[in-house]
Each structure stands twice: as C-alpha cells, then as structure tokens.
Amino acid sequence: MPTSSEVKTCQNCKQSFAIDASDFSFYEKMKVPPPTFCVECREQRRLAFRNERALYKRKCDLCGKMVVARVSPDKPYPMYCQECWWSDKWDPMQYGRAYDFSRPFFEQYKELLNATPHVSLLNSNMVNSEWANQETDDKNCYLNVGGHFNEDSAYNTFELNGRDSFDNYWVMRPELCYESVNCDRCYRTLFSTECFDCRDAVLSYDCRNCLNVFGCAGLRNKQYYIFNVPHTKEEYETFLAENRLSSRAKLAELAKKAEAVWMRSPRRYALIIKTSRATGNFITESKNAENCWNAERVEDCKNLYIGVDMKDSQDCSTIGWGELNYEGAHCGGLYNSKFFLFMFGGGNVKGRNSSFLEYCYATITSNNCFGCANFRSKQYCILNKQYTKEEYEALVPKIKKQMEEMPYVVATSDTRPARTTNAVQSGGQATRKIEYRYGEFFPVDLSPFGYNETVAQEYFPLTKEQALARGYPWSEYDAATHYAFSDYTVPDDIADVKDDILEKVLKCEVSGKAYRIIPMELAFYRRMSLPVPSKSPLERHKERMAKLLPKKLFERQCQCAGKTNNSPLTTDNGESGHKSKYVNTATHFHGENPCPNTFKTPYSPERPEIVYCEQCYQAEVA
Numbered sequence: 001m002p003t004s005s006e007v008k009t010c011q012n013c014k015q016s017f018a019i020d021a022s023d024f025s026f027y028e029k030m031k032v033p034p035p036t037f038c039v040e041c042r043e044q045r046r047l048a049f050r051n052e053r054a055l056y057k058r059k060c061d062l063c064g065k066m067v068v069a070r071v072s073p074d075k076p077y078p079m080y081c082q083e084c085w086w087s088d089k090w091d092p093m094q095y096g097r098a099y100d101f102s103r104p105f106f107e108q109y110k111e112l113l114n115a116t117p118h119v120s121l122l123n124s125n126m127v128n129s130e131w132a133n134q135e136t137d138d139k140n141c142y143l144n145v146g147g148h149f150n151e152d153s154a155y156n157t158f159e160l161n162g163r164d165s166f167d168n169y170w171v172m173r174p175e176l177c178y179e180s181v182n183c184d185r186c187y188r189t190l191f192s193t194e195c196f197d198c199r200d201a202v203l204s205y206d207c208r209n210c211l212n213v214f215g216c217a218g219l220r221n222k223q224y225y226i227f228n229v230p231h232t233k234e235e236y237e238t239f240l241a242e243n244r245l246s247s248r249a250k251l252a253e254l255a256k257k258a259e260a261v262w263m264r265s266p267r268r269y270a271l272i273i274k275t276s277r278a279t280g281n282f283i284t285e286s287k288n289a290e291n292c293w294n295a296e297r298v299e300d301c302k303n304l305y306i307g308v309d310m311k312d313s314q315d316c317s318t319i320g321w322g323e324l325n326y327e328g329a330h331c332g333g334l335y336n337s338k339f340f341l342f343m344f345g346g347g348n349v350k351g352r353n354s355s356f357l358e359y360c361y362a363t364i365t366s367n368n369c370f371g372c373a374n375f376r377s378k379q380y381c382i383l384n385k386q387y388t389k390e391e392y393e394a395l396v397p398k399i400k401k402q403m404e405e406m407p408y409v410v411a412t413s414d415t416r417p418a419r420t421t422n423a424v425q426s427g428g429q430a431t432r433k434i435e436y437r438y439g440e441f442f443p444v445d446l447s448p449f450g451y452n453e454t455v456a457q458e459y460f461p462l463t464k465e466q467a468l469a470r471g472y473p474w475s476e477y478d479a480a481t482h483y484a485f486s487d488y489t490v491p492d493d494i495a496d497v498k499d500d501i502l503e504k505v506l507k508c509e510v511s512g513k514a515y516r517i518i519p520m521e522l523a524f525y526r527r528m529s530l531p532v533p534s535k536s537p538l539e540r541h542k543e544r545m546a547k548l549l550p551k552k553l554f555e556r557q558c559q560c561a562g563k564t565n566n567s568p569l570t571t572d573n574g575e576s577g578h579k580s581k582y583v584n585t586a587t588h589f590h591g592e593n594p595c596p597n598t599f600k601t602p603y604s605p606e607r608p609e610i611v612y613c614e615q616c617y618q619a620e621v622a
Contacts, residue, residue, distance in 0.1 A: 002021060002024045004020075004021055005018050005019060005020040005021060006018070006019050006034075007019075008034070008036065010036070010037050010038035010041055011036045011037055011041075011434050011435070012037050012038070012041040012045075012434060012470075013038060013040070013041050015038055016038075017038035017039060019034050019035075023302075023314075026302075026312075026314055026326075029324070030324065030326050030338060032326060032338060032438075032439045033437075033438070033439040034439075035315075035327075035439065035440070036435075036439075036440065037440070037441075039291065039303050039315075040460075040552075042303070042315050042327065042441065043303070043305060043315075043317060043459075043551075044456050044459070044460040045441050045442070045443075045444055045456075046315075046316075046317045046327070046328075046329040046341075046441060047317060047329070047454060047455040047456040047459060047460070048444045048447050048449075048451055048454050048456040048472065049329065049330070049341050049342075049442065049447045049448070049449070049454065050317075050318065050329065050330055050454055050455045050456075051070045051133075051448075051449040051453045051454050051455075052133060052134060052145045052146065052157075052454075052455055053133070053143070053145060053453075053538065053541070054070065054072070054449070054450075054453035054475070054478070055068055055069065055070055055121075055131060055133060055143075056068070056069055056070075056071070056072045056073065056477070057069075058071065058072070058073040058079065059073075060079065060080055060081035060084055060120065061078040061079055061080060061117065062078075062080045062081070062084040062089060062090060062117070063080075063081060063083070063084050063089075065081055067081045067082075067120050067121075067130070068120065068121065068130050068131055069081075069120035069121065070120065070121060070122070070133055070449075071118055071120065071448070072453075072475060072477040072478075073477070074477050075448065076114050077113070077114040077115065077116070077117070077118055077448065078116075078117040078118070079117060079118050079119075079120055080117040080118070080119060080120065081120050082119055082120055082121060082123075084117075085117060085118075085119040085120070085374075086119075090117065092116060092117075092374055092375035092376075092384060093375065093378075093381075093384055093385070093386060095112060095115045095116045095384050096381070096383060096384035096385030096386065097112065097383050097384070097385060098383075098385060099371075099382060099383060099395065099399060101398075101402050103406075104403070104406050104407065104408040104409075104436075105359075105371065105399060105402070105403045105408065105438075106408035106436055106442070106443055106446060107408060108371075108383060109359065109371050109373075109383070109442075109446065110445075110446045112371070112372075112373050112383055112384060113361060113373050113374075113446060113448065114448075116373045116374035116375075116384070117374060118362070118374060118448060119362065119374075121133050121134075122134045122330075122342065122344055123135045123136055123138070124136045124137070125137045125138075126138050126139075126141075127139040127140070128140050128141075129141040129142065129144070131143050132144040132145070133145055134146050134330075135147050135148060135150070136148045136149070137149045137150075138150045138151070138153075139151045139152070140152045140153075140520065141153050141154060142154040142155070142518060142520075142521075143155050143537055144156045144157075144159060145157045145158075146158045146318065147159035147160050147162065148160050148161070149161045149162075150162040150163070150165075151163050151164075152164045152520060153165045153166060154166050154167075154518070154520065154521060154537075155167045155168075155537045155540065155541070156168045156169070156171065157169045157170070157541065157544075158170045158171070158294075158306070159171050159174065160172045160173070161173045162174045162175070162177070163175040163176075164176050164524065165177040165178065166178050166179075166521060166524055167179045167533075167537075167540055167541075167544070168180045168181070168183070168544075169181045169182070169541075169544045169545070169547075169548070170182050170183075170282075170294060171183050171184070171186070172184040172185065173185045173186075174186055174187075174189070175187045175188075176188045176527075176528065177189045177190070178190045178191070178524075178528060178530060179191045179540075179544070180192045180193065180195070181193045181194070181544055181547050181548070182194045182271075182282060183195045183196065183198075184196045184197070185197045186198045186199070186201065187199045187200070188200045188201075188528075189201045189202075189204075190202045190203070190245070190528070190530070191203045191251075191255065191258075192204045192205065192207070193205045193206070193547065194206045194271065195207045195208070195210070196208050196209070197209045197210075198210045198211070198213070199211045199212075200212045200213075201213050201214075201216075202214045202215070202245070203215045203254060203255055203258035204216045204217065204219075204258070205217040205218070205262045205265065206218050206219075206265065206267070206268075206621070207219045207220075207222075208220045208221070208622075209221045210222045210223065210225070211223045211224075212224050212225075212233075212236055213225045213226075214226045214227070214236075214239065214240070214258075215227040215228075215254065215257055215258035215261055216228050216258075216261060217261050217262045217264070217265035218265035218266065218620075218621040220621070220622065224236040226239055227257060227258065227261050228261050228264075228265075244529060245528075245529060245530055245531070246493050246494045246495055246529045246530065246531055247492050247493045247531060248492050248493075248531040248534065249492055251531060263608060263609065263610075264582055264610070265582075265610070265621070266559075266560075266565065266582060266610045266611070266612040266616070266617060266620055266621060267603065267609045267610060267611050267612065267617075268612065268614065268617040268621075269556070269558075269599045269600075269601040269603065269611055269612065269613055269614065269617070270282075270283075270599070270600075270601055270602065271283070272284075272614075273285075274286075275287065275289065276288075277289070278290070278292065279291055279292070279553060279600045280292040280293045280295065280551075280553070280602075281293055281294075281549055281551075281602050282294045282295070283295045283296075283298075284296050284297075285297045286298045286299060286301075287299045287300070288300045288301070289301050289302075289304070290302040290303070291303050291304075291553065292304040292305075292307060293305050293306070293551050294306045294307075295307045295308070295310070296308045296309070297309045297310075298310040298311070298313075299311045299312070300312045301313050301314065301316075302314045302315070303315045303316075304316055304317070304319070305317040305318065305551065306318045306319070307319050307320065308320035308321065309321045309322075310322050310323070310325070311323040311324075312324050313325040313326065314326050314327075315327045315328075316328050316329060317329040317330065318330045318331075319331050319332065319334075320332045320333075321333045322334040322335065322337075323335050323336070324336040324337075325337050325338065325340075326338040326339075327339050327340075327441045328340040328341065328343075329341055329342075330342050330344070331343035331344065332344060332353070333353035333354065334353070334354050334355065334357065335354070335355040335356075336355055336356050337354065337355065337356060337357040337358065337360075338357075338358055339358055339359045339360075339440075339441050339442065340357050340358070340359070340360050340361070340363070341360075341361045341362070341442070342361060342362040343357070343360070343362070343363065343364060344362070344364065353365045354366050354367060355367045355368075356368045356369075357369050357370075357372075358370045358371070358396075359371045359372075359442070360372045360373065361373040361374065361442075362374045362375075363375060363376070363378070364376035364377070365377050366378045366379055366381070367379045368380050368389075368392060369381045369382070370382045370392075370396050370399065371383045371399075372384050380392040382395060382396070382399070400438045403437050403438035404437050404438055407435040407436055407437045408435070408436040408443060409433055409434070409435050409436075410433070410434045410436070410443055410445060410471045411431055411432070411433050411471075412431070412432050412433075412434065412469060412470050412471045413431060413432075413469045414432045414469050414470050415469065443471075444470070444471065444472045444473075445471045445472065445473060447472070447473055449473070449475065450473050450474045450475025450476075450477075451467045451472040451473060451474055451475075452464070452467070452474055452475055453475050458542075458545055459551070483505055483513075483514035484505065485505050485506070485507045485514060486503075486504035486505045486506065488501070488504045488506065490506060490532050490533075490534045491531075491532070492531065493531060494525050494526060494529060494530060494531050494532060497522070497525075497526075497532050499522075501517050501522065501532065502516075502517055502518070502519060502522060504516070504517075506534075506536075508534075508535050508536035508538075508539055509534045509535055510535050510536075510539045511535075511536060511538070511539055513536055513538070514536075515536035515537060515538075517532060549602035549603065550602055550604070551602070552602060552604075553600040553601065553602060554600065554601055554602070554603065554604045554605060555598065555599075555600060556598065556599060556600075556601050556603065556605055556611060557595070557596075557597070557598045558594075558595035558596075558597045558598070558599070558611070558612055558613035558616055559595075559610055559611050559612060560584065560588060560590075560594070560595040560612050560613070560616040560620075561594045561595070562584070562588070562590065562591065562592040562593055562594060563583055563584055563592065564581040564582060564583055564584065565581060565582045565584075565610045565612075566594065582610055584619075584620055585620060586619045586620055587619070588615070588616050588619050588620070589615055589619070595612075595613060595615075595616050597613035597615065597616070598613075599613055599614075
C-alpha cells in the first residue's frame with residue numbers, strides 16, 4: 001500500500017487528481033483497486049443513473065394498467081407497475097444466465113439490465129400521490145422528489161416532514177413555505193435561504209429564530225425587521241400592506257432590495273454545524289467528513305453527496321444508513337457493498353437490509369450477489385443465476401480477474417483535448433477509448449435513462465452533441481410531444497386570477513414548454529397571497545438549483561480585515577447605489593489586524609459575497 005499521495009490522470013476528463021495515503025488504506029479495506037476517474041467524473045457517472053423528474057404515462061408491461069412511470073414508452077426494457085413489480089406474479093430468476101468468460105462483464109450486464117423489468121416509480125406508502133418519485137409516506141403530494149413524510153405539498157426536492165409547502169429545495173419540517181432553499185423548522189417562510197426556526201420570514205437569508213422579518217440577513221432572535229432595520233409592529237404591518245407580494249412585478253422589485261441586504265451580510269465560509277474535521281457544505285453532527293455535501297451524522301466518510309447516518313464510506317450519492325460502502329448511489333441500509341444502485345424498500349430503511357453486494361441494480365434485501373439486477377431476497381447469485389455458497393465464492397474471483405484482463409471498452413468522439421496515449425486518430429477525428437475494468441462503476445452507456453433525463457444534467461450539463469460524443473444515451477421521447485396552448489396570459493396579481501386558469505395549458509415564459517396549475521396549488525397562492533408563476537415547475541426548479549453553491553472547494557483567506565472586510569465595495573441598498581465596506585460590530589480575536597485564518601469554501605474568490613471564517617462569523621453574526 002502506498003504511504004504517500006499519488007497524482008493520476010482521469011480517464012474521462014483528462015484532468016489530474018490526487019489519491020492520498022488514507023484513500024489507499026480505504027481501497028485496501030474494500031479490496032478494490034484505486035479509481036481511474038477523478039472525483040467529479042465519478043459523481044457525474046453515478047448521477048447519470050438517477051431520473052427524478054422525467055415522468056411519463058404508460059402501460060405496465062405485465063398487467064396492462066396505465067400508470068405514471070420514470071420509464072418512457074420507447075425504452076428497450078420492460079417496465080412493471082409497483083404492484084406487479086413487488087408481487088410474485090413474475091420470477092426475476094428466469095432472466096438469469098451463466099457467465100461467459102469470452103465477453104466483457106459490462107457487456108453481459110447491460111443485456112441483463114435491459115432484459116429484466118424495471119419498477120415504474122421508486123416510492124412507498126403513498127396516498128393520492130401518483131406523480132411523486134423517490135418519496136415515501138406522502139399524502140396528497142405532486143411532483144415531489146427525494147423526500148419523506150409530506151402532506152399537501154408539490155414541486156419540492158428533498159422535503160422532509162413537510163406540510164402545505166411548494167417549490168422548495170432541501171427543507172426539513174416546513175409548513176406553508178414557498179420558494180425556499182436549505183431551511184429547517186420554518187413556518188410561513190417565503191423566498192428565503194438557510195433560515196432556521198423562523199416564522200413569517202420573507203426574502204431573508206441566514207436568519208435564526210426570527211419572527212416577522214422581511215428582506216433580512218444574518219439576524220438572530222429578532223422580530224419586526226425590514227431590510228435589517230428594526231420597526232414597531234404597526235410599522236411592519238403597514239409596510240406589508242403597502243408592499244403586497246401578490247404581484248410578480250412588485251415581488252421582483254422587493255427581491256432586488258433584499259438581495260442588496262444579503263450581499264452586505266458576512267457569510268459563513270461553509271455551513272458546518274456540530275461537526276469536527278470536515279470539508280464541504282451543509283454538514284451537521286458529523287466527524288471526519290471530507291468533501292461531503294448535505295450530510296448528517298456521517299463519520300469517516302469522503303466524497304458524499306446527500307448522506308445520512310453513513311460510516312466509513314466513500315464516493316456515494318443520495319445514500320443513508322450504511323457502513324463500508326464505495327461507489328454507490330440512491331440507496332439505504334447497505335453494509336460492505338460497492339458499485340451499486342437503487343437498493344431501496346424491503347423493510348426498515350434504517351436497518352441493514354443488504355450486504356456484500358457488487359455491481360448490483362435494484363437488488364433488494366439481498367446478500368452476497370454479484371452483477372444482479374431487479375430482484376429481491378436472494379443470496380449467492382451472479383447475473384440473476386443462483387449458485388451455492390461454495391460455487392459463488394469460487395466463481396466471483398475468476399470474474400474479477402477476467403474483468404481485469406478483458407476490459408469493457410467505450411470508444412468516444414469526445415473533442416476535449418487528450419493528454420494521454422489513450423486517444424487515437426480515426427478519419428481525422430480524435431477517438432478516445434475508456435477502459436472499464438474491475439473497480440470502476442457502471443459505464444454511463446449502461447444507464448437505463450437518457451443523460452438529459454437524469455440529475456447529472458443538472459450538475460454537469462451537456463448538449464445532445466456532447467453527450468452522444470461521449471457515448472452517453474440521450475432521450476428524444478419528449479421532443480415528439482406537442483401541446484395546444486391556451487390563449488391566456490397569466491395575470492400579474494393573484495387577485496386577478498380566476499378559477500378558469502385550472503383549465504388552461506400555460507406556456508412557460510422561459511422554456512416555451514407547457515405546464516398547468518393544479519387546484520391545491522391555486523388554493524395555496526390565494527391563501528398566501530402570492531402570484532401565480534409564469535414559469536413551469538421545471539424552470540422554477542432550475543432557478544432554485546442555480547442558487548446553490550457549487551460542490552467544489554476553493555482555498556481562501558478570511559475577508560475580515562479588523563474593522564472591515566477585504567471584499568470589494570458592496571452596495572448599501574437597491575435605490576441609492578451608494579457603496580461602502582461592511583464594518584464589524586464586534587471585536588474579533590485578531591483585533592485591528594486582518595484575520596489570518598484560511599479555509600476551504602464553496603465560495604470561489606471571484607464571488608462578490610463577504611466570506612468570513614468560523615471565528616469571525618460567530619463573533620459578528622451568531
């Protein structure tokens with residue numbers, strides 16, 4: 001095992017990346033070779049298998065019932081509705097096959113993946129929520145993704161224990177919340193980011209335990225504040241009466257003023273709470289978490305994106321309740337597994353449902369399986385074929401050895417500059433070959449979804465031409481759908497919206513695609529006195545995603561210079577255009593001298609926000 005770091009060149013993007021001594025120790029523990037893809041390309045590859053929002057109406061290939069599915073009708077593999085998929089009406093072992101040592105593993109696995117039935121949606125215990133995906137225990141929800149225990153909510157991503165909330169991203173225990181990002185335990189909180197324990201907060205950022213605040217930032221335990229200025233209750237109520245949110249035009253004007261206030265408030269370099277030795281962002285109650293994002297209660301983990309209750313694991317995405325896992329995604333309750341996707345359901349999600357799985361897809365409550373897909377409650381299986389324990393343990397090492405000797409090769413016409421000998425010239429055009437041996441995650445061309453249907457397109461956007469050049473699948477199904485738009489313009493003010501809007505096919509002002517307003521959505525806008533959006537749910541989701549900090553770390557120094565910050569001049573308000581530097585309100589540990597602290601932060605040096613280290617932030621804001 002190497003005792004120092006090594007620098008390698010990514011097979012995919014050709015950028016250099018480092019593998020340190022602790023990584024080699026982990027790989028040895030997991031009995032895998034070091035990766036040949038960099039961290040970002042590894043995550044892109046995992047996310048290219050997660051379809052959250054591309055939903056379709058189609059028939060179940062077993063019972064014929066019309067259902068909502070994440071599988072478009074033109075896909076080459078069968079799709080079963082949830083009732084059929086979980087039933088005993090079919091035998092997944094009928095698709096089993098003997099391993100062929102004359103062919104690459106991934107070639108055989110792709111055939112199995114396209115032969116076995118895929119489940120229509122990934123959810124359970126849903127009531128009147130047929131258009132929700134990858135959710136559990138929802139009631140009256142629509143187009144929610146990735147959340148649990150929600151009611152009367154729609155268009156949310158990662159909403160947990162929510163009620164009557166719409167168009168939010170990563171909100172825990174929200175009620176009557178709208179267009180908010182990274183908020184927890186909030187009530188009637190609108191257009192706000194990173195607010196906790198707030199009530200009646202509007203257009204606010206980084207507020208804690210606040211009530212009746214509007215356009216504020218960095219407040220703690222405050223009430224009746226407007227643009228960070230205290231007011232009486234009467235003054236606050238008069239302001240709300242004169243600045244109603246029911247108009248899109250007025251709302252845009254108020255949002256511009258609020259943004260100026262946000263920009264004047266120092267930002268914490270990263271939101272890392274009750275955590276020791278961590279890098280990344282939005283990490284809570286964790287220990288030894290390196291390059292982790294949206295992580296809770298993780299320990300000795302690295303390169304996680306959305307991880308809960310994880311231990312001693314690396315390179316995993318949207319995963320929970322696991323230990324000793326590597327290169328897996330969209331799962332819960334796994335032990336000592338690697339190269340896996342969609343291990344879900346099958347009992348208590350917080351338990352250890354499966355273990356010792358390799359190269360498995362939707363292999364539920366199973367143990368000791370290799371290269372299996374779309375079955376449950378099995379053990380000692382290879383390519384969905386049953387073996388004895390002794391046969392399995394003798395055959396798996398031989399397959400791994402054959403994967404090393406006979407890699408799966410993907411030839412692409414990728415035009416990115418090649419800096420290795422792995423690119424050859426063919427007909428005057430660069431052709432790059434990527435080799436997948438044992439130790440690599442599934443190649444993207446095995447994904448059951450088009451690249452443009454998956455979450456990878458949100459974080460690593462590609463054009464159709466770029467995706468195809470890299471050998472990634474692309475879905476054209478939606479392009480063949482046409483809508484007859486209603487001759488209707490969405491009114492600026494909710495007061496002017498009549499019930500007939502529910503019958504209209506609206507045209508998104510950004511994408512030009514069709515969308516509708518559903519009854520509970522219109523009732524919510526009226527109840528909260530909010531304008532009906534002129535953009536489709538997908539475009540609104542994209543705008544929320546654009547507000548997130550990048551999952552990338554930059555080395556920076558604290559911008560606190562003693563009395564002021566070291567950032568460029570900031571605008572005091574949206575009207576005068578007057579500019580000044582932020583002046584500290586407290587004495588910091590470094591006195592009048594600039595803060596010496598450095599840190600890793602998702603705020604790049606080019607960004608205009610004022611970024612403080614934890615000590616200066618705590619002294620100034622908390």
